Amino acid sequence: MKSKINSFLGLAQRSGNLVTGEDTTERSIKKNDIRLAIIAENASDNTKKKFINMCKYRDMPYVVYGNKEDLSQAIGKHNRTVYGVKDKGLADHIISFIKQEDNVSNNLGGE
Secondary structure, eight states, rough: OOOOOOHHHHHHHHHEEEEEHHHHHHHHHHHTOOOOEOTTTTTTTHHHHHHHHHHHTTTTEEEOOOOOHHHHHHHSSSSEEEEOOOHHHHHHHHHHHHHHSSSGGGGGOOO
């Protein structure tokens, strides 16, 4: 499943439907421009708390998933811990793949 999720993240990046980095993703969340927030598991506790609270406040789907090295490699950028998927179809596909993984199913929030 990880390869499918990484493939969809790469597709979102190439199609212009992905925002990355804390500042850019935060602005997009506040504007309600994204359909799914992805927070790397190895992000700092403060970063996780900040983005989870931001998403919960706006009733926006989010997931704590993967590590920043693998996720960053999937999109061809370095050292990104937070991602925002703008396209609903891509977000729905990523959510369905994540739900199929037992170890992260309880981390999906905002639905």
